[in-house]
Amino acid sequence: xxxxxxxxxxxxxxxxxxxxxxxxxxNGGSLLCAGNSTLGTNGGDxxxxxxxxxxxxxxxxxGASPASAKSLTVGAGASANNRLWIDGGGVAGGAxxxxxGGLFVGAGAGANSNSVITTNGGRFIMNSGALAIxxxxxxxxxxxxxxxxxxxxxDSYLGAGSSNNTxxxxxxxxxxxxxxxLYVGPRGxxxxxxxxxxxxxxxxxxxxxxxGDAVVTNTACNSIVITNGGRLFAQSPFGxxxxxxGYFGYSNSVTITGPGSMWSNADASGITLGSxxxxxxxxxxxxxxxxxxxxxxxxxxxxYTPSNTVLVAGTGSILRARGVGFDGGFSIxxxxxxxxxxxxxxxxxVSNGG
Numbered sequence: 001x002x003x004x005x006x007x008x009x010x011x012x013x014x015x016x017x018x019x020x021x022x023x024x025x026x027n028g029g030s031l032l033c034a035g036n037s038t039l040g041t042n043g044g045d046x047x048x049x050x051x052x053x054x055x056x057x058x059x060x061x062x063g064a065s066p067a068s069a070k071s072l073t074v075g076a077g078a079s080a081n082n083r084l085w086i087d088g089g090g091v092a093g094g095a096x097x098x099x100x101g102g103l104f105v106g107a108g109a110g111a112n113s114n115s116v117i118t119t120n121g122g123r124f125i126m127n128s129g130a131l132a133i134x135x136x137x138x139x140x141x142x143x144x145x146x147x148x149x150x151x152x153x154x155d156s157y158l159g160a161g162s163s164n165n166t167x168x169x170x171x172x173x174x175x176x177x178x179x180x181x182l183y184v185g186p187r188g189x190x191x192x193x194x195x196x197x198x199x200x201x202x203x204x205x206x207x208x209x210x211x212g213d214a215v216v217t218n219t220a221c222n223s224i225v226i227t228n229g230g231r232l233f234a235q236s237p238f239g240x241x242x243x244x245x246g247y248f249g250y251s252n253s254v255t256i257t258g259p260g261s262m263w264s265n266a267d268a269s270g271i272t273l274g275s276x277x278x279x280x281x282x283x284x285x286x287x288x289x290x291x292x293x294x295x296x297x298x299x300x301x302x303x304y305t306p307s308n309t310v311l312v313a314g315t316g317s318i319l320r321a322r323g324v325g326f327d328g329g330f331s332i333x334x335x336x337x338x339x340x341x342x343x344x345x346x347x348x349x350v351s352n353g354g
Contacts, residue, residue, distance in 0.1 A: 002029035005056055011035070014070065015062075019043020019079065028056030034064045036071045040082030040114065044075070049085045050122065052094020059096040069101030069127040075114030075141065076107050082114045088121025092147060095122040102129025102154070106141030106165065113140045123147050130154035130180075134165030134192065141165045147172035155181040159192030159222065171198035171228070179205045179235075185222030185252070186211040192222045196230035204234040206269070207242040210249025210285070219249040226293070229260035236269040244273045244285050245305060251284045256293035259316065263295050270299035270321070274308045274346065283307045283345075289354065292316035298323035302332045307345040312354035319354075 002009045005028035014035030017023060020043065025031050031050075040046050052058045063070035075082045088094035095118075103126055106114050118124050124145055130152060134141045139162050150173070159165040160183060169175055182204050185192040189210070210219045226232055234242050242265060244252055256263055265271065274283055283305035289295050291314035300321040302308050312319045321330040332346050 001026070002031055003027045004029055008032060014038070016041060017046050017048065019046060021046040023048045024051065025049070025058045025060060026051040027053060027058065029058050031060040033062055033070065034068070036073075037062050038073045038076050039084055040075045040079035042077050042079060044080040044082055047083045047085065049087065050095040050097060051087045051089055052091055052121065053089040054091055057094055057096055059098065061099045062097065063099035063101060066099055066127040069099045069129070071102040071104065071129060072100050073104040073107055074116055075105060075111035075138070078108065078110035080110065080112045080114065084116045086118045086122030086124060088119070088123065090120050092121040093123050094120075096125070098125040100124070100126040100129070102126070102131070103143070104132045105143055106134045106138035106162070107132065108138070109136065111138045111141070115142045117144045118146050118148055121147060126150045128153045131156040132160070133158050133167055134162035135160045137162055139163045139165065142167070144168045144170065145173050146170040149173070150175040152176065152178040152180050155183065157183045157186065158194055159185045159189035161186070161188045163190040163192065165192045166195070167193070168195045168197065169199045169201060173199040175199070175201045177201065177204040179203055181205050182207050183211060184209040184224060185219055185249070188219055189222060190220050194224045196224070196226045196232055198228040198230055200231045202233040204232070206236050206240055207234055209244050210252035211243065220251045223253045223255070226256045226261045226263060227258050229258065231261070232263045233266065234264070234269060235266035241270050241272040241299070241301070244271060244287065245283070245308070249285070250305070253285060254287045255290065256288070256295055257290040259292035261293045265297040270297040270301065270323070273300070273302045273310065274305040286311065288313070289317045289319055290314050294318045294320070296320045296322070300330045302346040302348070309346070310348045312350045313352045315353035317354040
């Protein structure tokens with residue numbers, strides 16, 4: 001335990017925590033590191049708790065400074081049920097984990113059910129690197145962030161080849177993707193959920209959800225939920241579409257709900273719902289814009305797979321496909337409006353004031 005203002009535990013390298021361990025930093029104490037750190041190795045059930053309070057900030061600096069940020073892994077090498085808990089004690093910024101150069105939760109075979117949670121004013125700051133939650137068949141990992149700041153310099157992944165991982169970006173959090181890709185449930189990922197709730201995720205190159213291939217086709221039931229004024233901004237400079245369904249993915253969904261909630265693709269980019277190439281017997285993906293939500297893109301295309309749906313329902317709900325010409329506006333069918341053999345059953349539904 002590190003407790004009290006002026007109490008400091010310093011590591012000249014990283015901080016590595018094995019199985020069945022408890023580390024607590026509280027009442028203004030500090031844990032200062034200068035190397036890549038890991039919570040949970042070759043075991044599990046370890047907990048690091050950073051607890052703040054009135055007039056003090058308890059902190060874990062993973063790197064020596066923002067410019068020399070280091071990676072943090074929670075759950076590595078068959079290590080499950082590890083937890084990083086950042087509790088501000090009811091004070092904004094009362095507990096802080098900072099100088100992070102990439103966050104990896106559930107990495108290495110058997111790294112299941114690991115978590116990172118901010119609460120009661122706790123704050124997490126990632127300065128560079130990637131965010132990866134659940135990779136290589138590591139399931140049920142979760143990250144919940146409020147009042148936090150994330151900045152990417154690499155692509156990020158939620159549920160790559162893994163299932164039932166969750167990422168919640170909650171009120172007061174900003175995530176700058178640094179013009180990198182965001183993958184949700186690629187290569188066999190199932191049931192992974194990204195929630196953007198009252199927060200902002202910006203500068204995404206493209207969103208790729210349910211991205212399978214000819215070998216890994218079981219990439220399904222992943223979802224993105226944007227609610228309570230949450231906002232997502234994608235801005236591919238080359239007009240590449242964000243993809244919901246990817247190659248051979250199916251039953252993936254996006255929900256944009258409530259006033260102020262929006263997904264916006266800037267420049268010439270848009271969204272393809274279904275797949276990025278012709279594929280029979282898969283599809284069933286959806287975009288739902290509800291109760292004042294908004295989707296604003298250059299083009300919206302439902303294509304290449306059957307039985308996909310766009311629903312615009314509720315007063316103030318808007319789908320705006322603002323482009324014109326070959327790759328503009330709204331279309332059902334292949335690229336440029338052509339119809340594939342597998343485009344049957346795709347539909348746009350506008351109802352109840354949408």
